[in-house]
Amino acid sequence: MGRQPCCDKVGLKRGPWTIEEDHKLMNFILNYGIHCWRTVPKLAGLLRCGKSCRLRWINYLRPDLKRGGFTEMEEDQIIELHSHLGNRWSKIASHFPGRTDNEIKNHWNTKIKKKLKLLGLDPVSHKPIEKKENTDEDTNKGNDVQPSISGVSQENMETKSLENDGTKEMTKTEENKVITWDDTTELLNNFEMLCSQLDLGSWMSQENTSSTNSLCSTSSVSLDDTSHLSMDESSYIKENSLQQWVDSLDSILSWDGFNPLDQDIFSLENRE
DNA sequence: AACCAGTTCAACCGCTGCACA
DNA sequence: TTGTGCAGCGGTTGAACTGGT
Numbered sequence: 001m002g003r004q005p006c007c008d009k010v011g012l013k014r015g016p017w018t019i020e021e022d023h024k025l026m027n028f029i030l031n032y033g034i035h036c037w038r039t040v041p042k043l044a045g046l047l048r049c050g051k052s053c054r055l056r057w058i059n060y061l062r063p064d065l066k067r068g069g070f071t072e073m074e075e076d077q078i079i080e081l082h083s084h085l086g087n088r089w090s091k092i093a094s095h096f097p098g099r100t101d102n103e104i105k106n107h108w109n110t111k112i113k114k115k116l117k118l119l120g121l122d123p124v125s126h127k128p129i130e131k132k133e134n135t136d137e138d139t140n141k142g143n144d145v146q147p148s149i150s151g152v153s154q155e156n157m158e159t160k161s162l163e164n165d166g167t168k169e170m171t172k173t174e175e176n177k178v179i180t181w182d183d184t185t186e187l188l189n190n191f192e193m194l195c196s197q198l199d200l201g202s203w204m205s206q207e208n209t210s211s212t213n214s215l216c217s218t219s220s221v222s223l224d225d226t227s228h229l230s231m232d233e234s235s236y237i238k239e240n241s242l243q244q245w246v247d248s249l250d251s252i253l254s255w256d257g258f259n260p261l262d263q264d265i266f267s268l269e270n271r272e
Numbered sequence: 273a274a275c276c277a278g279t280t281c282a283a284c285c286g287c288t289g290c291a292c293a
Numbered sequence: 294t295t296g297t298g299c300a301g302c303g304g305t306t307g308a309a310c311t312g313g314t
Contacts, residue, residue: 016282016308037300054300055283090302105303106281 013047017056021046025053026061059100066098070107078104079112083126 013021028044034057037050046053070078074096081092089101089108096104113123122129 014284038298051285051300052283058301059282087303101302102282109304110280 011047012049012052014052017060021048022056022061025056029057029061055102059102064098065100066096070111074099075107075112075115078108079116079126082108082112 017025024044024046025040028040032043034040037054040046040050040053041048044053048056077095078092081095085091087105089105093099093101093104108123116123116126117129120129121127
């Protein structure tokens, strides 16, 4: 007899999350925090297992998530860390605030692996691949190139510069609205500001330590840690910053086809 | 416009390690 | 020490998307 499944799967929903489910989960976590993932779906009114909720929150809904493509520098760092840590994606991800292990893993499998192969490096050992014969045109391209981590052939450099040319890189929304990275940076800056004001940062870093205890003992988003401020100041920050943050969240979520969050559904103002 | 192949990435599955009784 | 329950992790899958013909 194996172990019991993590949850009773009968009647539970699977597959892509709907906007409504996202709202429910977000609303619940922001209002009540994460006590125990197993109880989250039940209390939030979701027909999902706790595992699924956790994954959705960590990989998609978390407010401190950094969105958008990886920079050349980040890629180099990933390669460097991978050479030391191997496929320990969560360890690697811990070096990249706002990035998830899933995101890094996906990026590794879809982009970096290929890049390394193109450079004649084995993605597993990070050592030059032994070639049997030099008949392959593709592999020959790397012959005169010193295989360096950040080094790429001229061709690759050109491709990269096109892909990662700062403000040129854009994200398409479902309505084909185009958001430049300047917009993204601004939003992320807003998040950072809000995190520092609301102590979301320390809450998130607590969460990032990914210890069961810290997660379960984190009773709620630490909106109350404004003890150094006067009552008026702290309540002002709570109300206004939270609203700003929610507004920013709207923009972020709308990238993926979200409608602006319904104030009624996302009734943060009524949390107290 | 339609089809197909390749790519991306969100989500799932199953295993592991930790905490606790 | 052992068994159980849980969160977390890494591998894998498959739907959606993209680009070429």
